Amino acid sequence: MIKQKQVFEVLIDWYTPENGGRQHIPQHGVYYCTTEILHKHKINTWSIALEMNAMSPNEAEMWFLFDHDERHIHIGQLFNLLEGPRCVGQIMIQRLKDSD
Numbered sequence: 001m002i003k004q005k006q007v008f009e010v011l012i013d014w015y016t017p018e019n020g021g022r023q024h025i026p027q028h029g030v031y032y033c034t035t036e037i038l039h040k041h042k043i044n045t046w047s048i049a050l051e052m053n054a055m056s057p058n059e060a061e062m063w064f065l066f067d068h069d070e071r072h073i074h075i076g077q078l079f080n081l082l083e084g085p086r087c088v089g090q091i092m093i094q095r096l097k098d099s100d
Contacts (some may be wrong), residue, residue, distance in 0.1 A: 004061045006070045007097040010050070012058050012081070013079070014089040019087045028054040035079040035091070037072075045082070050091075059096060 015021030028066050031050045050060040064070070073093060081089040 006073075008073065009094045010060055010061045010062045010091040011094055011095050012060060012089055012091050013057070014051070015087065020086055022083070025057050025089075026052050027057055028052050029061075033088075034082045036082065037042070037077075037079055060091075062091065062093075 002084045014025045017096050029052060031052055033048060034045050035048050036045055043073070045063040048062055049065055050062050053061075054060040075093055075095060077093045079091050079093075081091060
């Protein structure tokens, strides 16, 4: 049985270039990066995709690129957005998107 991907609606706080962020933030399409998640006092790095909201670059739909135990993800949880070792922003889980 193939597991259906779980999609989360998220808010994004993009860091300014002066604070290590991107020169230009993604405006539309899918943006791929990694994220750090603290679980049981251990930092896990997971690959994610963000489907950017063309009307609001601070909103997106997020899903994990590989199977993970999403039971540990909760509303209000914060994740760092990484490009390599550089943290370019932070996301906050707003809600679980309803399945279509």
